[in-house]
Amino acid sequence: MTEATAAVPSKPPRVIRPTTPRAADGPAPLGSPFRAILRLTLYLGLTVTLIPVQAVAVAIGSGLAERLPVFYHRLCWRILGLQVECRGTMSTARPTLFVSNHSSYADITVLGGLIPGCFVAKAEVAAWPLFGLLAKLQRTVFIDRQRRSTRNQRDDMAKRLEAGQNLILFPEGTSDDGNRLLPFRSALFSTAERRLDSGAALPVQPVSIVYARLNGIPIGRGLRPFFAWYGDMELAGHLWCLAGLGKVTIVVEFHQPVSIDDTGSRKALAEYCQRAVADGMVRAITGRPLAGPAASAEVEVRAQVG
DSSP, X not given: OOHHHHHSOOOOOOOOOSSXXXXXXXXXXXXXXXXXXXXXXXXXXXXHHHHHHHHHHHHHTOTHHHHHHHHHHHHHHHHHXXXXXXXXXXXXXXXXXXXXXXXXXXXXXXXXXXXXSEEEEEGGGGGSTTHHHXXXXXXXXXXXXXXXXXHHHHHHHHHHHHTTOOEEEOTTXXXXXXXXXXXXXXXXXXXXXXXXXXXXXXXXXEEEEEEXXXXXXXXXXXXXXXXXXXXXXXXXXXXXXXXXXXXEEEEEEEOOOBOHHHHSSHHHHHHHHHHHHHHHHHHHHHSSOOOHHHHHHHHHHXXXXX
């Protein structure tokens, strides 16, 4: 070892874990703690006030059980500083299966304020403090990952659709980092194989959701952990950081609805929806429309990562 080398001790590599998001240029978390306190206080106050109203509406089977969550989520937009920019046309056919990419628990609030319907979520969500209760009150269909339960879960989803209720599904099966799209699990599209009472195929509409701008400035890869919740991130710490941020613009794009009659198979239906969602994500992230083979290749790469 040379003398020069010995004079400069080597440093161990720094390990960065995606737990609590922090600003890239400093040690302190981005955002205002005072804003976070105000927003979370208002959010909890609104939530506690409307929980008994929704519980009664669900218990008596009132139509309010579907309308109130839309109203509630839209109020949450204003409280949390979420500005939702919609593109495309949402399907008005009842029922419709909406399928979307998924990067954050905030997706529920964003889509819940647009789509009157029930979410499909993993079974673990039912046990989460507060959020599990809210999911049950929105009549969420809970599914687990055990293959033996697939048939019962498909039947539960079919009953909701037969009752004319829209379903909102995240076919990636988990949340991602917001910079990529995980493969869509075709097994989750099995309910689309069933016929409606009229004999028609179930409409399926792909939906893209992207957290695009913070205070009007495009959100780059480094800032996406402030919005995407994934891996071993702590929910409470992440929610605190998110609530302290400024105005967040979320781009939601509704793509052309299709059915299994259009694609021919469940697998082809999942692939079509994945491509449509990937296209919408690239448009929202880059701020430009896709055109040409280079853009198509970029979408394909994003869609296959994971």
